[in-house]
Amino acid sequence: MSNLIINTAKIDLEYDKQHIWHPYTSMTTPIPCYPVESASGCEITLETGEILIDGMSSWWACLFGYNVAELNAAAVNQLSKMSHIMFGGLTHQPAVDLAKTLVEITPVGLDKVFFSDSGSVAVEVAMKMALQYWQSLDKNKTKFIALKKGYHGDTFAAMSVTDPEGSMHELYQDFVAKNYFTEQPCIHFDQEWQDSAMDDLTKLLSENHQQIAALILEPIVQGAGGMHFYHPHYLKSARALCDQYNVLLIADEIATGFGRTGKLFACEHAQISPDILCLGKAITGGYMSFAATLATTQVANTISEGKAGVFMHGPTFMGNPLACAVANANLKKLLSDDWQSLVNHLSTLLSQLKVCQDLDSVKAVRVLGAIGVVELNNPVELATIQKQFVELGVWIRPFGKLIYVMPPYIASEKQIKKLCDAIYQVCLSI
Numbered sequence: 001m002s003n004l005i006i007n008t009a010k011i012d013l014e015y016d017k018q019h020i021w022h023p024y025t026s027m028t029t030p031i032p033c034y035p036v037e038s039a040s041g042c043e044i045t046l047e048t049g050e051i052l053i054d055g056m057s058s059w060w061a062c063l064f065g066y067n068v069a070e071l072n073a074a075a076v077n078q079l080s081k082m083s084h085i086m087f088g089g090l091t092h093q094p095a096v097d098l099a100k101t102l103v104e105i106t107p108v109g110l111d112k113v114f115f116s117d118s119g120s121v122a123v124e125v126a127m128k129m130a131l132q133y134w135q136s137l138d139k140n141k142t143k144f145i146a147l148k149k150g151y152h153g154d155t156f157a158a159m160s161v162t163d164p165e166g167s168m169h170e171l172y173q174d175f176v177a178k179n180y181f182t183e184q185p186c187i188h189f190d191q192e193w194q195d196s197a198m199d200d201l202t203k204l205l206s207e208n209h210q211q212i213a214a215l216i217l218e219p220i221v222q223g224a225g226g227m228h229f230y231h232p233h234y235l236k237s238a239r240a241l242c243d244q245y246n247v248l249l250i251a252d253e254i255a256t257g258f259g260r261t262g263k264l265f266a267c268e269h270a271q272i273s274p275d276i277l278c279l280g281k282a283i284t285g286g287y288m289s290f291a292a293t294l295a296t297t298q299v300a301n302t303i304s305e306g307k308a309g310v311f312m313h314g315p316t317f318m319g320n321p322l323a324c325a326v327a328n329a330n331l332k333k334l335l336s337d338d339w340q341s342l343v344n345h346l347s348t349l350l351s352q353l354k355v356c357q358d359l360d361s362v363k364a365v366r367v368l369g370a371i372g373v374v375e376l377n378n379p380v381e382l383a384t385i386q387k388q389f390v391e392l393g394v395w396i397r398p399f400g401k402l403i404y405v406m407p408p409y410i411a412s413e414k415q416i417k418k419l420c421d422a423i424y425q426v427c428l429s430i
């Protein structure tokens, strides 16, 4: 079928293949790309006319699917006013409205908002905030602790706190800053808690806290590092340890934010507030790249009263009005559409994946909120499995040993069934 697509496509796939880099691919032996004509709701229409049910929400971003009337209207309305205006010395209502909503809905105490362009940049900003915070207090705390199997983005500071073994550290090891890594939280979300799960982090902090600026983690769900769901008590204890050892806590909710795990923010599973919070991906409902880093007043004021007197970051497209306007429409929809019922319903539907548990190829199945994961015993060959899924009429992009879905919140029972059936079929064939 991929031949058919290549022969009939109007989108110049050959040019694409010769000249355009896609994520994590080779320029000489790229895996096939499928040409998309349009997308609406939970359906992606390929140029060949085939319709695929979307299981990925375009990597966690499209909360309400594609071509969403309210988001389209917000974009068009904002375009006629201004799509962009510099944020240095100027401001606008969409940014103020968005900041107000974020301050209101995020865990308590996060009152200061820094807008940026993408998730990785939001992480860079968070790490710079932590460094500048301690600099302002004349403390030489310049290292971070991160979790093994964590993922925080592809820029350099983000890479320096991303899993050192399963990621790209090795390639850039002479350039990536050296940080500390604690063991992956070993107690799963629904297992019985044991205090010994904190031993490694406790030891690292007790031995090195004088150098540590912050602990950075993805709360509850470690995404790209293995789709691992860990126990809320870990997060609660990590917060307490950070307080005990005078270390900031950065929560990276770029993937987990806005309801995906069954709470509006994953920190709520443990009822904690971080000192710094990173948001991205779903903030604009997947319409455009945008992100925010929120900080407590204490962090913001300490930085502002320090040597530099300012926080030293200011991207060109900071506070982009078009993105803010779409984010406002997206969050309005999220908060008024009873997201909790939508996510709970998806969670129940995704439990159908549990039938895969009995298959020889499958190691484990887990579901949390609107995330469904089938972990295989062996890694998959991406091009082959991708083709199988397309032939079954679904868009699912596995990595390594993981087949996972996080569909748009509006996915219907029938659409979820199609996604789950396709996963079962593929697992059966492995």
Ligand SMILES: Cc1ncc(COP(=O)(O)O)c(C=O)c1O
Pocket (backbone or CB within 6 Å): 118, 119, 120, 121, 123, 151, 152, 153, 154, 218, 223, 224, 252, 253, 254, 255, 280, 281
């Ligand atoms: C937890 C987490 N942090 C940061 C990022 C980086 O975000 P972006 O790809 O928008 O730079 C990602 C992306 O997958 C992520 O999952």
